[in-house]
Amino acid sequence: xxxxxxxxxxxxxxxxxxxxxxxxxxxxxxxxxxxxxxxxxxxxxxxxxxxxxxxxxxxxxxxxxxxxxxxxxxxxxxxxxxxxxxxxxxxxxxxxxxxxxxxxxxxxxxxxxxxxxxxxxxxxxxxxxxxxxxxxxxxxxxxxxxxxxxxxxxxxxxxxxxxxxxxxxxxxxxxxxxxxxxxxxxxxxxxxxxxxxxxxxxxxxxxxxxxxxxxxxxxxxxxxxxxxxxxxxxxxxxxxxxxxxxxxxxxxxxxxxxxxxxxxxxxxxxxxxxxxxxxxxxxxxxxxxxxxxxxxxxxxxxxxxxxxxxxxxxxxxxxxxxxxxxxxxxxxx
Numbered sequence: 316x317x318x319x320x321x322x323x324x325x326x327x328x329x330x331x332x333x334x335x336x337x338x339x340x341x342x343x344x345x346x347x348x349x350x351x352x353x354x355x356x357x358x359x360x361x362x363x364x365x366x367x368x369x370x371x372x373x374x375x376x377x378x379x380x381x382x383x384x385x386x387x388x389x390x391x392x393x394x395x396x397x398x399x400x401x402x403x404x405x406x407x408x409x410x411x412x413x414x415x416x417x418x419x420x421x422x423x424x425x426x427x428x429x430x431x432x433x434x435x436x437x438x439x440x441x442x443x444x445x446x447x448x449x450x451x452x453x454x455x456x457x458x459x460x461x462x463x464x465x466x467x468x469x470x471x472x473x474x475x476x477x478x479x480x481x482x483x484x485x486x487x488x489x490x491x492x493x494x495x496x497x498x499x500x501x502x503x504x505x506x507x508x509x510x511x512x513x514x515x516x517x518x519x520x521x522x523x524x525x526x527x528x529x530x531x532x533x534x535x536x537x538x539x540x541x542x543x544x545x546x547x548x549x550x551x552x553x554x555x556x557x558x559x560x561x562x563x564x565x566x567x568x569x570x571x572x573x574x575x576x577x578x579x580x581x582x583x584x585x586x587x588x589x590x591x592x593x594x595x596x597x598x599x600x601x602x603x604x605x606x607x608x609x610x611x612x613x614x615x616x617x618x619x620x621x622x623x624x625x626x627x628x629x630x631x632x633x634x635x636x637x638x639x640x641x642x643x644x645x646x647x648x
Contacts, residue, residue, distance in 0.1 A: 341587045341598060344634050345605050352612035359615055366494075372607035374500045375555045379574045380581040380603045381507045381596060382551035387582050388511070388594040389544045390524035391446025395435060396578060398457030399428040399549040400571030403556030405464065408471050408566040417481035421557055428553020429546055431457065436542035446545075454572070461568040471566040478564055486561030496558045503551060508596040520544055521593065577606050580631045587634060605630070 352359045379396050386393035403424035410420035431453060438449035462468050473482070488495040511517035519540050522530050530537050555574070560566055584605065585598025609630055613623040 339588075341584060341601050341605070341634060344630075345601060345608070348605060348608055348612070348630075352608065352615070356612065356615045359612060364611065364615075368607050368611045370494050370497055372611050373604055374494075374496045375559055376574060376577055376581065376607060377500045377600055377603040378503050378555040378558070379552055379571075379578040380585075380599045381503055382548045382555075383578040383582045384507065384585070384594045384596060384599045385520065385544050385551070386446065386450075386548050388524045389446075389520045389541050390527060391439070391541070391545075392450065392579070393435065393446065393545065393548050394450040394575065395431060395453035395457060396548065396552040397569070397571030397573070397575045398454055399431040399552035400556035400559065400574070401457065401461055401566075401569060402427040402431055403553035404560040404566045404571070405461065405471070405568075407557055407560050408473060411473060411479065411482055412471070412477075417479050417485075421485075424557050424560075425550060425553045428549045428551075428556060430549070431552075432546040432549020433542075435545040435549070439545060440538040440542035458569050458572075465568050468568045470568070473564045475564075482561055482564070484561075486558060486564070496562065499554065499558060503554060504596060504600055507551075511596055516540065516543070525593070577603075577627075580627075581606055584631060584634050605634075 358364055379400070382396050382399075383393060386396075406427040407420050407424035410423050411417060415423075435446075435449050435453055438444040438452070439446050444452075465471065485495060490498055511521065519530065519535055519537075522535075523537050523540060527537060552571070556571060559570070581602035582594055582599050584602035585596075585600070586592050586594055588598030588601065589595050606627060609627055610623070613626050618626070
């Protein structure tokens with residue numbers, strides 16, 4: 316008896332179409348949104364605006380979203396990524412103001428973000444608090460600490476004539492004509508992609524998110540891996556904090572929280588790129604790019620800010636709902 320090669324007729328054309336929509340719905344949405352704004356606003360396609368999307372909208376969101384991807388991949392979530400950004404920013408600015416070298420201040424900022432992650436790790440892996448409650452508590456504590464450190468939430472400015480060149484380079488410099496912030500984002504994205512695809516740590520984290528019981532009974536130290544994950548999340552978020560501070564030369568308390576919801580949205584939008592609905596770096600990056608394009612396009616339309624938020628939320632809901640519907644259709648076909 317010979318084996319027959321599966322064809323669309325034997326597999327079922329509806330199932331193939333539904334499966335394709337599940338897998339590539341995010342890419343189709345990205346193309347559709349890009350085309351819609353290109354037609355609606357001719358200024359959208361100008362080189363200056365496209366660069367603005369990448370540098371001003373995409374860069375920081377992509378970095379924070381990659382951090383969130385690690386947390387979600389491990390089966391949790393991190394509501395304190397903004398707090399890690401803020402603590403890194405505060406340490407960075409404070410040490411530069413104190414006359415410390417920019418490199419020393421940057422390392423201190425990264426350490427501050429890692430400490431936020433370590434605090435979450437202690438609560439989650441050490442005490443057993445759920446990631447949602449642990450990071451929510453860290454969010455509230457971090458907000459209060461920032462208020463105390465800044466006398467009620469006053470920004471900390473660097474004087475225009477006192478900004479070191481290395482500090483300015485991090486926020487506005489270029490390498491062979493390539494913006495430094497965007498280059499940093501690409502490095503973070505590439506490192507995260509390699510971590511998930513090529514390292515044992517990445518595979519274990521994904522396994523913990525899918526089948527934590529199996530990982531535990533296999534003898535792998537799941538709590539230790541989760542602890543390292545949340546420290547890593549804080550460290551990656553701190554990178555975004557440093558870039559944000561170097562861009563605006565100011566520390567603004569709780570400014571990092573502005574990236575929280577979009578980072579969650581980008582991460583979960585990105586899961587639609589996976590056949591199994593799992594967090595993945597490629598999908599997260601496309602999700603961040605989609606939200607960045609929408610934010611820029613709606614801004615060009617002069618739409619009221621609050622309606623822009625409605626539009627962004629509606630888009631997130633539509634992409635996730637379409638993916639869910641198509642996945643159900645693919646399973647039923």
